[in-house]
Amino acid sequence: MHILIVAATEAEISLLRESHLKESQESRSKNQDEDRKRTTDNRQLDFLITGVGMTATAYALGTHLVTNKYDLVINLGIAGSFDRSIALGDVVEIIEDTFSELGAEDDDCFLSLTTLGFGEITYKPNGHPFLNIKQVKAITVNKVHGNEASIDKIVERLNPQLESMEGAAVFYACRQAGVACVQIRAVSNYVEKRNRDAWKIGLAVKNLNTFAGEMLRVMGSQLPDA
Numbered sequence: 760m761h762i763l764i765v766a767a768t769e770a771e772i773s774l775l776r777e778s779h780l781k782e783s784q785e786s787r788s789k790n791q792d793e794d795r796k797r798t799t800d801n802r803q804l805d806f807l808i809t810g811v812g813m814t815a816t817a818y819a820l821g822t823h824l825v826t827n828k829y830d831l832v833i834n835l836g837i838a839g840s841f842d843r844s845i846a847l848g849d850v851v852e853i854i855e856d857t858f859s860e861l862g863a864e865d866d867d868c869f870l871s872l873t874t875l876g877f878g879e880i881t882y883k884p885n886g887h888p889f890l891n892i893k894q895v896k897a898i899t900v901n902k903v904h905g906n907e908a909s910i911d912k913i914v915e916r917l918n919p920q921l922e923s924m925e926g927a928a929v930f931y932a933c934r935q936a937g938v939a940c941v942q943i944r945a946v947s948n949y950v951e952k953r954n955r956d957a958w959k960i961g962l963a964v965k966n967l968n969t970f971a972g973e974m975l976r977v978m979g980s981q982l983p984d985a
């Protein structure tokens with residue numbers, strides 16, 4: 760099975776990459792000397808760092824998928840939560856993601872791209888069974904919410920549980936390329952009036968990488984030989 764891990768920044772997946780490198784080196788020292796190093800549990804893992812935001816992500820992933828074939832794309836990252844029942848550091852699966860800013864203002868009303876007749880704004884993971892963790896609905900934004908009035912407006916309009924700056928772009932690129940995908944995020948902060956001191960990025964990154972490593976081990980052990 761050939762898997763691509765996609766993240767906006769290296770910092771979000773460096774722990775996973777380090778442990779993968781260690782496994783690969785151990786595997787190599789056991790004389791499994793192949794072009795692309797296969798881990799002990801029959802996975803082939805690649806990593807793609809896209810840069811922050813939907814534009815960078817759509818371009819980097821879209822072009823990568825033209826020349827590289829995968830069975831599964833896994834988008835990993837941290838995120839902000841609107842939902843206070845989700846604790847900081849919790850790891851969740853995004854089962855629906857919306858480009859919430861795509862559309863037009865009509866005075867106080869927002870007309871989505873769909874309402875305007877220009878296509879879809881909501882995307883789902885492509886062809887992969889849901890994971891056994893909390894499943895949430897998210898939005899993907901260019902501008903992180905940090906103002907009480909704008910937060911109230913988006914909650915009233917779409918009632919999202921999470922926001923990131925890349926998720927819907929990953930779902931979109933994978934759907935266009937016909938590749939199965941899954942999006943897993945750990946909550947680093949609540950969406951609120953900007954309060955950077957309250958962000959728990961270290962905890963979120965640690966939990967995200969621990970979860971992803973365990974998930975890959977379980978997936979590898981359930982697969983036939985690659």
Ligand SMILES: O=C(O)c1cccc(C(=O)CC[C@H]2O[C@@H](n3cnc4c(=O)[nH]cnc43)[C@H](O)[C@@H]2O)c1
Pocket residue numbers: 767768811812836837838839840900903904922923924925947948949950955
């Ligand atoms: O310092 C800041 O204000 C700041 C704002 C947004 C993102 C960051 C990052 O550290 C970039 C990493 C990644 O984080 C995701 N993220 C995390 N929290 C949120 C949020 O509340 N709303 C939207 N995105 C969020 C995002 O996907 C970035 O790529 C720092």
